[in-house]
Amino acid sequence: MEEQAPSAPTISLSDIIVNVFASPVEAYEGIRTSPSRASVWVVPLLLTFVLTIGYTWMMFTNESIKSQIVEQQRERLQEQVQAGKIPQERADQMLDGTEKGTGMMIAFGIVGAVIMISITLFVGALFLWLIGKLALKAEAGYGKYLELWGSSMWIGMLGLIVTALLLMAFNSMYASPSAALAVLSNYSPKNSLHRLLTSLNVFSIWQMIVVGIGLSKFSGKSIGIGIGSSFALWFVWVLISVFALAAMFGG
Numbered sequence: 612m613e614e615q616a617p618s619a620p621t622i623s624l625s626d627i628i629v630n631v632f633a634s635p636v637e638a639y640e641g642i643r644t645s646p647s648r649a650s651v652w653v654v655p656l657l658l659t660f661v662l663t664i665g666y667t668w669m670m671f672t673n674e675s676i677k678s679q680i681v682e683q684q685r686e687r688l689q690e691q692v693q694a695g696k697i698p699q700e701r702a703d704q705m706l707d708g709t710e711k712g713t714g715m716m717i718a719f720g721i722v723g724a725v726i727m728i729s730i731t732l733f734v735g736a737l738f739l740w741l742i743g744k745l746a747l748k749a750e751a752g753y754g755k756y757l758e759l760w761g762s763s764m765w766i767g768m769l770g771l772i773v774t775a776l777l778l779m780a781f782n783s784m785y786a787s788p789s790a791a792l793a794v795l796s797n798y799s800p801k802n803s804l805h806r807l808l809t810s811l812n813v814f815s816i817w818q819m820i821v822v823g824i825g826l827s828k829f830s831g832k833s834i835g836i837g838i839g840s841s842f843a844l845w846f847v848w849v850l851i852s853v854f855a856l857a858a859m860f861g862g
Contacts (some may be wrong), residue, residue, distance in 0.1 A: 719803020747830035770814025
């Protein structure tokens with residue numbers, strides 16, 4: 612009777628969390644050789660929701676930050692009035708609702724953030740799977756790429772905590788651990804360069820490096836190729852984000 616080769620041990624969720632920060636190579640080798648588990652991406656997704664709820668509540672209950680949000684909304688509405696898209700009375704009503712409806716603003720902010728985070732996870736995993744399958748010739752299925760992107764969200768959570776601390780320290784809705792800190796005193800969401808600097812976020816770059824390491828482990832390619840692939844995807848996302856916001860703000 613033939614002896615079966617021992618299967619690789621399943622990496623624990625706690626080991627994944629530690630190694631995503633300390634040794635991504637070990638984290639993603641463990642994920643690659645372990646059976647697929649939804650908990651690898653569901654747990655960080657749910658915790659990201661919780662942190663986002665707290666972050667949104669903090670923003671809208673801070674009077675200084677709230678006044679900045681209201682002022683930004685006032686500028687947008689005034690531009691629409693001047694363009695003839697909405698009447699002044701309607702703009703005044705919408706602005707009044709924004710100023711008084713803190714609870715509604717928090718609710719909409721939370722719902723919008725939860726939807727965006729979910730879309731980013733599932734669509735991001737889809738693009739990583741396509742890169743892995745078509746460009747890197749990896750055999751892993753879509754579920755593994757959910758684990759890859761989901762496990763990298765632990766870095767995003769740390770980034771969200773640091774962002775919240777910076778928001779409170781600078782009392783500005785535009786404060787973030789990014790190159791935009793250099794222009795924080797005169798930051799404008801209408802300025803494409805300022806938005807580009809915001810995209811150069813320390814934790815986003817760290818997360819994409821870790822994702823690239825995961826791609827290399829899943830495909831058997833070099834770490835350089837994996838990181839290059841993840842940054843190519845990130846670069847496209849940054850360009851889309853900057854120019855999409857340019858259309859929104861007219862910058």
